[in-house]
Amino acid sequence: MAGLELLSDQGYRLDGRKATELRKVQARMGVFAQADGSAYLEQGNTKALAVVYGPHEMRGSRSRTLHDRAVINCQYSMATFSTAERKRRPHGDRKSTEMSLHLKQTFEAAVMTQLYPRSQIDIYVKILQSDGGNYSVCVNAATLAVIDAGIPMRDYVCACTVGFVDETPLADLCYAEESGGVSSLALALLPRGGQIALLQMDARLHQDHLETLIEAAMTACKGVSKVLDEVVRQHLQEVSVLTGE
Amino acid sequence: MATVQVSEAEKVYILHGIRDDLRVDGRGCEDYRHMEIETDVVSNTDGSAKITLGHTAVLVGIKAEIGKPRPMVPDEGYLEFFVDCSANATPEFEGRGGEELGTELSNTLYKVFNNKRSVDLKSLCISEGEHCWVLYVDVLLLQCDGNLYDAISIAIKAALFNTKIPRVQISADDEGGKEIELSDDPYDCMRLNVENVPCIVTLCKVGHRHVVDATLQEKACSVASLIISVTHKGTVTCTRKVGGGSLDPESIFEMTEAGKRVGKALHTPLMKLLQEEESRGA
Amino acid sequence: MKDTPLANCERDFLLKAIEEKKRLDGRQTYDYRKIKITFGTDYGCCFVDLGRTRVMAQVSCELVAPKENRPNEGIMFFNIELSPMASPAFEQGRQSELSVKLNRQLERCLRNSKCIDTESLCVVSGEKVWQIRVDVHMLNHDGNLMDAASIAAITALCHFRRPDVAIQGDEVTVFSPEERDPIPLSIYHMPISVSFSFFQQGTYLLVDPCEREERVMDGLLMIAMNKHREICSIQSSGGIMLLKDQVMRCSKIASVKVSEITELIGKALENDKKARKAGGRCGFAESIPQERITALKMEESPVEMMDVTERANDIVQKAEAPPQTVPSPVVPVPGVGQVGQGLQNTWGLEDDDEEEEEEEENGNRGEEQEGKASKMEKYEKEESRGGDVVEISDSEEEEVVILHPETSDKAPVNTGSRSSSHQKGAAKSKKK
Numbered sequence: 001m002a003g004l005e006l007l008s009d010q011g012y013r014l015d016g017r018k019a020t021e022l023r024k025v026q027a028r029m030g031v032f033a034q035a036d037g038s039a040y041l042e043q044g045n046t047k048a049l050a051v052v053y054g055p056h057e058m059r060g061s062r063s064r065t066l067h068d069r070a071v072i073n074c075q076y077s078m079a080t081f082s083t084a085e086r087k088r089r090p091h092g093d094r095k096s097t098e099m100s101l102h103l104k105q106t107f108e109a110a111v112m113t114q115l116y117p118r119s120q121i122d123i124y125v126k127i128l129q130s131d132g133g134n135y136s137v138c139v140n141a142a143t144l145a146v147i148d149a150g151i152p153m154r155d156y157v158c159a160c161t162v163g164f165v166d167e168t169p170l171a172d173l174c175y176a177e178e179s180g181g182v183s184s185l186a187l188a189l190l191p192r193g194g195q196i197a198l199l200q201m202d203a204r205l206h207q208d209h210l211e212t213l214i215e216a217a218m219t220a221c222k223g224v225s226k227v228l229d230e231v232v233r234q235h236l237q238e239v240s241v242l243t244g245e
Numbered sequence: 246m247a248t249v250q251v252s253e254a255e256k257v258y259i260l261h262g263i264r265d266d267l268r269v270d271g272r273g274c275e276d277y278r279h280m281e282i283e284t285d286v287v288s289n290t291d292g293s294a295k296i297t298l299g300h301t302a303v304l305v306g307i308k309a310e311i312g313k314p315r316p317m318v319p320d321e322g323y324l325e326f327f328v329d330c331s332a333n334a335t336p337e338f339e340g341r342g343g344e345e346l347g348t349e350l351s352n353t354l355y356k357v358f359n360n361k362r363s364v365d366l367k368s369l370c371i372s373e374g375e376h377c378w379v380l381y382v383d384v385l386l387l388q389c390d391g392n393l394y395d396a397i398s399i400a401i402k403a404a405l406f407n408t409k410i411p412r413v414q415i416s417a418d419d420e421g422g423k424e425i426e427l428s429d430d431p432y433d434c435m436r437l438n439v440e441n442v443p444c445i446v447t448l449c450k451v452g453h454r455h456v457v458d459a460t461l462q463e464k465a466c467s468v469a470s471l472i473i474s475v476t477h478k479g480t481v482t483c484t485r486k487v488g489g490g491s492l493d494p495e496s497i498f499e500m501t502e503a504g505k506r507v508g509k510a511l512h513t514p515l516m517k518l519l520q521e522e523e524s525r526g527a
Numbered sequence: 528m529k530d531t532p533l534a535n536c537e538r539d540f541l542l543k544a545i546e547e548k549k550r551l552d553g554r555q556t557y558d559y560r561k562i563k564i565t566f567g568t569d570y571g572c573c574f575v576d577l578g579r580t581r582v583m584a585q586v587s588c589e590l591v592a593p594k595e596n597r598p599n600e601g602i603m604f605f606n607i608e609l610s611p612m613a614s615p616a617f618e619q620g621r622q623s624e625l626s627v628k629l630n631r632q633l634e635r636c637l638r639n640s641k642c643i644d645t646e647s648l649c650v651v652s653g654e655k656v657w658q659i660r661v662d663v664h665m666l667n668h669d670g671n672l673m674d675a676a677s678i679a680a681i682t683a684l685c686h687f688r689r690p691d692v693a694i695q696g697d698e699v700t701v702f703s704p705e706e707r708d709p710i711p712l713s714i715y716h717m718p719i720s721v722s723f724s725f726f727q728q729g730t731y732l733l734v735d736p737c738e739r740e741e742r743v744m745d746g747l748l749m750i751a752m753n754k755h756r757e758i759c760s761i762q763s764s765g766g767i768m769l770l771k772d773q774v775m776r777c778s779k780i781a782s783v784k785v786s787e788i789t790e791l792i793g794k795a796l797e798n799d800k801k802a803r804k805a806g807g808r809c810g811f812a813e814s815i816p817q818e819r820i821t822a823l824k825m826e827e828s829p830v831e832m833m834d835v836t837e838r839a840n841d842i843v844q845k846a847e848a849p850p851q852t853v854p855s856p857v858v859p860v861p862g863v864g865q866v867g868q869g870l871q872n873t874w875g876l877e878d879d880d881e882e883e884e885e886e887e888e889n890g891n892r893g894e895e896q897e898g899k900a901s902k903m904e905k906y907e908k909e910e911s912r913g914g915d916v917v918e919i920s921d922s923e924e925e926e927v928v929i930l931h932p933e934t935s936d937k938a939p940v941n942t943g944s945r946s947s948s949h950q951k952g953a954a955k956s957k958k959k
């Protein structure tokens with residue numbers, strides 16, 4: 001029944017997109033001068049702001065220093081006005097801590113931490129408006145911020161949330177689709193090698209559909225990576241024009 | 246505030262400059278930095294505004310919800326403030342690091358804004374003693390480069406101006422209770438009158454002179470500051486002294502006069518700008 | 528308390544063994560450890576043993592007001608406690624990263640998959656609903672806490688019975704278990720999680736890692752499925768990169784394992800039901816005297832003994848004969864004898880010495896002289912190895928000389944004898 005609302009017979013979704021169509025992605029790098037790297041990304045109505053400080057000396061407990069790599073420290077938080085119902089605690093609750101852990105795990109796989117032993121890289125992501133796909137938008141924004149900070153990575157990290165309705169995978173879910181009880185899969189991918197940095201799925205899905213869903217997620221991520229690539233190149237052009245090359 | 250390390254030589258340099266009415270970035274003692282204001286940035290709030298004052302960036306979102314009025318004043322609504330010092334501003338605010346600053350800021354905001362002289366709280370009442378509008382004002386610090394109070398107060402004024410509260414109809418339902426209906430039309434809304442909303446001006450005492458809109462470096466050279474909230478008529482509604490140093494009464498008087506002057510001059514261009522933006526949007 | 532760090536050689540050993548497809552406890556790559564499920568006296572209390580990992584789950588219920596945005600649904604609340612008794616690395620009260628991770632995974636596995644019909648938990652819509660609380664306590668940590676916790680939680684939920692409720696108009700009556708039989712929860716399906724650990728950047732994969740394997744792993748993939756082959760949750764953690772084929776392979780393995788485990792749970796529940804019907808007292812209190820809960824029994828494991836004797840003989844023959852030394856007691860001053868000092872140590876052959884000491888004891892008792900002789904012989908035998916002929920030579924005679932009944936000489940002799948009897952005594956206790 002939910003499928004009828006989420007995917008019409010002609011193949012259109014609630015917001016008029018087709019099943020495999022991504023939302024409009026708009027991004028800007030270097031929004032804050034004070035931070036080492038920053039980026040603002042909008043995917044449809046979900047807006048995220050990512051800020052990177054580092055690499056710098058270990059702050060806090062020196063005992064957590066790693067002798068051969070950098071420590072990546074992530075914090076995910078949501079603005080209190082980001083959701084339809086006002087959120088009381090921006091961070092510190094279980095869901096935010098879990099998201100922070102996932103982000104940390106994703107970027108530990110992608111950032112070349114062996115180049116900065118005994119140091120720390122901080123990645124802070126804030127959701128200004130939440131309309132589905134929070135994790136994916138965070139990862140995309142954080143990728144741009146890390147690139148803006150000049151920290152080397154193995155590849156772009158692109159993420160996308162896909163859902164499964166009526167035997168069709170839907171790419172890039174919005175909030176209404178996510179809360180409609182659709183089984184959703186969030187995937188963070190390094191597109192060039194096809195390596196999955198993080199895979200997360202809730203809600204029931206039959207095993208036979210798993211492969212199609214992962215395939216759809218990987219295609220969507222590759223689409224996102226193209227957009228991110230363009231944003232980065234454009235930003236580089238602007239910056240080089242300003243510095244007079 | 247986020248701290249900045251300043252050496253003694255730099256302090257002396259800044260001090261001498263201010264003595265001659267010349268600040269590091271070329272401003273005069275009573276000049277503000279470049280300010281950019283944008284309203285209606287977050288779409289699922291009832292009102293929002295974003296302010297960039299030099300390197301300080303603040304985002305304010307206002308959500309209006311129906312709640313029970315305070316027992317002492319049953320015919321008024323009220324405002325609730327929450328300041329979130331996010332880790333984006335500086336890594337020191339990570340986790341619970343920014344809580345202290347956030348509580349301090351929100352307490353000051355309560356004093357300044359949550360009274361019937363600043364905001365027409367009576368217009369927020371729906372039915373006396375039972376329902377009223379509660380405005381949740383959420384402030385998000387994006388970047389911190391000094392002078393938070395000024396930026397936040399201007400952002401709140403702009404956000405309040407931008408707030409669209411849906412109109413309500415009260416009808417009596419079967420059991421004698423009141424039923425509230427919100428109008429569905431997004432344009433059928435009530436706007437707040439922000440004429441009397443004050444703006445906060447922070448004056449930092451550096452050496453023997455005072456400066457308006459201090460950057461972090463100038464703040465590191467000062468020992469005491471005075472926070473004054475000024476309305477558009479030039480009335481001072483709230484004063485507070487912060488910092489560990491002392492101020493003698495004469496300089497307080499001077500600073501208050503300067504604050505009144507600067508604050509008064511702030512309101513008119515601000516209202517003009519807001520109205521222009523509104524008309525452009527519509 | 529900080530956990531003991533893993534030595535590099537241990538880590539290398541484990542990794543090498545995994546490369547050769549060998550595991551510490553002899554399992555195959557896709558084998559689970561032995562799972563044992565027991566129930567407590569109350570409904571909803573369940574213990575799960577996964578090898579040496581031990582977990583307890585308890586389900587309780589309470590009538591509360593429902594959430595505002597879901598007025599006719601019950602509330603499920605999950606809580607995993609990492610008790611310090613499970614591992615020295617767990618601290619009381621602090622919510623560590625692992626605790627958050629496990630809690631969230633269990634929540635996602637059981638709550639988001641909607642395994643329980645929450646609408647049946649509603650008593651009065653908008654006012655009173657049942658809040659089902661599942662508390663999982665870790666009692667011993669030997670790897671793979673997530674799987675054990677998920678099995679314990681879902682079994683406890685299947686086992687639990689909530690009090691019966693009757694609604695008459697506006698009145699709600701809750702019946703105690705004596706008045707009316709409590710009714711079970713309505714469970715749609717049983718999601719069970721299976722953990723896969725990856726080593727060497729994803730080249731090797733193990734199911735159900737034990738604690739040592741967990742320490743050296745690169746990353747973990749958790750797949751929760753039910754027996755209808757529906758995937759309820761997937762979560763990858765640790766900084767590893769996976770390929771799509773690996774994920775597909777893991778899901779196939781998981782479906783096989785899940786059906787086995789579901790069968791096991793079904794059997795355990797059946798047994799418990801039969802035991803309760805038969806009226807026998809069952810559960811936690813009864814298990815203690817039978818040492819089912821408190822004992823950490825090592826199961827009898829078969830050891831390969833086929834060619835042990837041959838190999839032992841081999842080793843003995845190929846071993847070098849130990850050097851022969853004839854100890855001569857040094858007599859620096861008349862009346863004082865030193866034996867054993869400055870000679871080669873006898874660490875390797877203590878066992879043989881013991882046996883020989885015993886023989887000597889049994890053989891010679893009685894006169895001091897003979898006792899002395901036996902002592903000397905004992906010492907001789909200690910020092911000689913490989914069954915060489917010991918020359919009971921002049922040295923002994925010299926000792927016997929000391930035995931002349933001269934008081935000054937007797938003193939050391941007595942101490943000597945005392946020490947020998949001490950030795951004998953010690954040997955005796957060793958024998959025991």
